[in-house]
Structure formats: C-alpha cells, structure tokens
Amino acid sequence: MRIAFQRALSRALTKDKNIIFITGDLGYSAFEPLRDNFPGQYLNAGVAEQNMIGVAAGMALAGKTVFAYSIATFASMRAFEQVRNDVVYHNLPVRIVGVGGGFSYGHMGVTHWALEDMAIMRALPNMAVVVPIDPLETEAVVDFAVRYRGPMYIRLGKAGEKNIFKKPPKFSLGKFSLFTNKGDVAIFGTGSLMQNAFAAAAILYKKGINCRLIGASSVKPVDAALIKKIGAECRLIVSLEEHNVIGGLGSAIAEVLAEKGAYSTLMRLGAPDVYPARIGSQDYLRDTYGLSPDKIALSITRFLKKKRGS
C-alpha cells in the first residue's frame, strides 16, 4: 500500500504544485522518489509529529493541500490535539496518513500497533476516516483526497498487500464496495483484512453458506443506506477490522443498525479491549484474535448453529 500511495501521490504532485507531502522522517525504500523529484513539495519534518501536524495546518491555512505521513499511532495519537485544534477545527484539507494500521507492525510491539486510531479520528467532527482495502483502492483514495476539501484520516497497511479489486476502482466517501450480494450472512471488512473476509467466505461456501462481501473502506461516513438495506435482509452482519472492537467500523455499523431497528444481529470481530501480553507477526496476531480466515468462518458457523438451536 505504501508503494501504491507513493505512486498515486507522485502523479498528484506532478499535476498540482499546490499539493505538499510532509513526512515525520519515515519512508525508507519507499519515498525516495518523492524526496528526489519534488523539491518545494516534499518536506521532512523530522521526528516531531506535533510540529509536523501544526506545520501542515499552517500550510493549509495558506492554501495548500497537505498529506502528512507517519506511522498510524504517531500520526493519530502523538499529535492528536494538533489534529483536533489545528486541522479539524479550522476544517483544513490536511490528510493525516497513518501507515501500518492494526497489527502491521506485529513483532515491533504494542507501541506500534494502531488499534484505536479509527475510533479517535472518527470522534472528530467532519473528519473523514478512510481505510482502503488494497493497493488499487489506495490509489483511488489518494485521487479522491486531492479533490476533497475537508480533513481526512487515511489509514494504510504496510507492504505486500494483495489486490482485491480486479481493476482500479473509483472511491467515493460514504460508499462501500459490494463484491457479492447473495446469502444470509454479510461481512463488512476494512483494510487488508478484507482478504481474510474473502478467504473465510470461500471456506463457508464449501459448507453451503453464502456470504455477502462488502469492502467498508469509508469508515466515516459509512454507507448507511447499504448497511440499512443489508440489515433488513441478512440474519447476520459481521464487522471485520484490525482495530479495537470499540469505536471503529463495528461501532459505526452498530449505530446505524440500532437506530434503524434492524432485523440482523451484528457480530463485531476485531482486537479485544485489552493489550495483549504476547506479540508476533501480523498473521499470528490476526489468528490469535479470531481474525484469520478459519477463525472468522468458525465464529460464523457457531453463530448460525446457535441460532438454529434456539
């Protein structure tokens, strides 16, 4: 996703001299082309995220569109008050870009796991929160971010994510991507975890269970119309996110379903509300917290069995 982001941003920087990219001293073996090709549009703010976000806001006050980049935890948490007061309160076109969402930095430890960023950013008025599901959508999100006027938080994975979209999609805020629309179970996924939604659906298909698959990259605003529609049609809705189950996609879907008085039951799959003692790779941590394809499928079959039993 980092490379896709770099590629799309390079196009944008070439086209529009008013776009600025600021990094908090990150980008080794990914952003050298930005540094080397765009003097006057590229800035390394050093390891100083509060100043970086303040500078980004100051530049936006002067008419620039700014992409401010760091690891998701640092971008969203270290400089949170700067994001709130300087960017969001002034309603500026600054894109806070957080790399390494969820467990991307698994073995690096808890300081580098972004598990609360979506909740924190979602609470800010008029802040758009976007978590693209693959590299192709990442490019579409950058294309969108260049045109959009309000503040945005963009959460990226890290490296090596596979493409889910067959061809470059178009991204619109508040619109989900409906991949399959058949079945009594619907899985809404964010970020690269969407791959596991597809893999879980394949496992379930073999057991005769059809799943609807929805790419929910627009975490704020969500696609309320689609959630309501599916909430009226499916027995089970599953939210799938590499984030604390509190405050992220699952909560956003719950808000829509509860206010609608939906027929569906919601199952939130995500990180538990506790900091784990054991660390490991992204796949290891996904499996530990029930987010691997097998465990997702198991949670769904268990639910359906229980329903049948009751």
Next chain:
Amino acid sequence: MKRRSLKFYKKEAAAIRKKILIVSHRAKTPHIGSCLSLVEILTVLYFGGILKFLAKRGTGFEKRDRLILSKGHGSLALYSALTEYGLLPPRFLNEYTKNGSFLPAHLTYKPSFGLEAATGSLGHGLPLALGMALAAKYDKKSHRVFAILSDGECDEGSTWEAVLAAAQWGLDNLTVIVDYNKIQSFGRVKDVMDLEPFAKKWESFRWSVKEVDGHDVAALEKALSTIPFRKGHPSVLITHTVKGKGVSFMEDTIDWHYKNPTDDLLEQAIKEVNASL
C-alpha cells in the same frame, strides 16, 4: 519607514487598554494581566505599520503580513487592538463571550478580520506560523509571519520542536515575539520552570535574537523595523514585559491572571490609564 510619535502610540495603547478592562469587566473573563502585558507589542505591530497590507481590501489583503497570537488567552488584547485598528467591527467586541456570539475568550479563526488562526491550547501557534512561513517561501510570496508566544508556552515541547525546525528551514520571514512577563499560570516562571538563559537557548537553536523592554514603544518599533535580524535565520524578539502593565494594582501579580475587577476597581483602573496620557 515613517516613525510614529510617542504621543500617538500612547493614545492608541491607552485606547486598547481601556477596551480590555471594560470588556473583561463586563464579560467577567480572566487573563486581564496577560492581555495588558501585550498592549505595547500589539500597538506597535498594528499602528507602527509593522504589519503590512493589513488595511487592504480585496486581492491586496492576500499580501498582508500574518500575525498568530499563540497565547490564545490573550485574545481580548488582540480583539481590542483589531477593533481599534478598524479591522474587527465593534459589535463583535461588544458581544465578546456572550451566548451565541463569535468571539470566545480563547482566539477564534476569522482571517478576514485579521484573526489568522484559532489558538488557546498552548504550543500550537508556532508550528502553525512555520507552516504559513514555509508556504510563503514555496510560493515565493513576500509577506511575513509573526507569532506572539507567552513565556509559559515555552514549557511546551511542541514549541521547541518548531524552534528547531524553523532554523533548519531558514525561515527568515518568520518572527517570534515572546511576551516575557515572568509569571505563568500558577507561579513565577523562575520558580515553576525557569527559562533562563532564555536568549541563549534561542541563539543555540540558530535563531537571531534581540531583547527589548516590551513597553518601550520606540525600542519595539526600532527592533521590529529591522527584521529579519539576520538573513537566512528566523528572528525572535524577547520582550521583557510586566503582567498587568498600566494598572498599579494589577502589575506583576498572579491574581489578575484570574480575577475580575469590581465596579470601583474598574473605575480606578480607567483613571490610571487616562492619567498615563
């Protein structure tokens, strides 16, 4: 540059002081001392012609020098100066902090009235000013950016992140003015978090530094007329000020960071300001 007379400055400073006193008395808001220490600085910036193109209308306004009051709790001093200067309509000041009004006790954002950024949480204004100054450099625009900091907010890490970066980026279109009144929120600066050797700190961060008496309008005018102090470096003017300046019983005390005058004390304060003319 045309030098203004001492009498002219005194008249404007007194007018701003009276606005601060009367409006804060009416609104029952704190931070009077923090506002009063700023008066001469703002008087020289606005009425000494330091901030250029501010009176322009239309596209000319884009060329204006920008001022960010990073010590947002001094908002009433800025609102008063802008009202006196004619950029902020008097009705706004009359409604300061009233229900449904637009002017809070910490700065709001209304660039068309010269309110360039909302501040209030300390340590935010300098990074914002850096962004503005950097954008001006990138766009090859000649306007300058000023940020007024309190001494208290020089405790903030984000302030020093910005101090470090401004020199790295050679922002000689950026000037910081520190309102060094020596009293912060809950004590004297030297007792709470001593900043000394203060000028040396800025110098060691590669800023060009001058120090003046922050109530000496001639000294302020002289210093601010020579920015950047050194080409290629950001400038900082450390202004030694007195918290509560101009009202004897408010001067150099922590009380008037919080208190609000009674009707009698307001009358006495106004008398003292009038007597300064």
